Amino acid sequence: MKKFLLLALLLCAFAMPAHAGAAYPEKPVQLVVAFPPGGGSDLSARVAVEFINRQIPQPLVVTNISGGTGSVGAKHAMRAKPDGYTLYWEHPTLAVQSATGVIDFSHRDFDIVGVAMRSTFILVANKRLPVKNATELMQYMQDNPGKVRWPMSFGAMSHYGFLYVADGWKGAPLVPGIVANAGDKDRVVALIGDHADASCVSLSAAAPYIASGDVQPLGVLSRERMPMLPDIPTLREQGIDAVYEQIFTLFAPKGTPQGIKDQLHKAMQDGLNTPEAQKAMAALYCMPEVLSPEESLKLWNAQEERNRELARNYLNKK
Structure with a gap:
């Protein structure tokens, strides 16, 4: 009888799944970045995974899947199996594209693990333009409709900037001379080469050219001055009520187990809330801001609603 019981217990043990009770993750995790290497999304993701990976047994590995102004990578991550082995790194391109109608899905089609860090955009100008601050640029544009060449990509964050x-x-309403353009770096190059006059670009893309004097900074679109560039005022300080921030966020496919999301959020919190991580983020002109899933969702909802309002007012979108 005892031999029978022992044999039954052994058979039950072999019948259990090999992964039962094992710590997540058991293998490397794909972190999808929906833009090419070298841009703000890619660089911020790589800084984040460097410090998150110190908290988990297997690494997050950045995979760049670009195309469709971010929509190709987003769809890939959205359709992945919700097992914790495909994650998605995003700033609010989703909140722009869903509001504009460029895509038929949104951040609500993912599970939010949490906002990890934030940065902002900066209004910069061709240094040949006869303005010295944001207010002067606005007045110049008002007085010269269509004259100021403004590079942007329709339905993208540059457009919403x-x-x-x-x-x-x-x-009075501002009328730009629209110049079709794809990326932050291209917009800065267009300003330097006198092919454009003004634009909103990511802080990380503009900062080296501000330091070199190739473009002139007119104001940041953050809530307060950025510590890395304390001498550059916000637009609000100049009487222009514009705040537009990049909220870099970790997402998982809808239906990912709560335990996995909790573990990832804790790894993000523990990894990024260190002096070393904060120094690395500052080098990218980012600030740490690890938020709970609930706080993160509220922030994304607010930005999407603001985008929808702008789409209704300026683009005739419902």
């Missing part, structure tokens, strides 16, 4: 600024201006 202009809309945020224009909507925050209290004067």
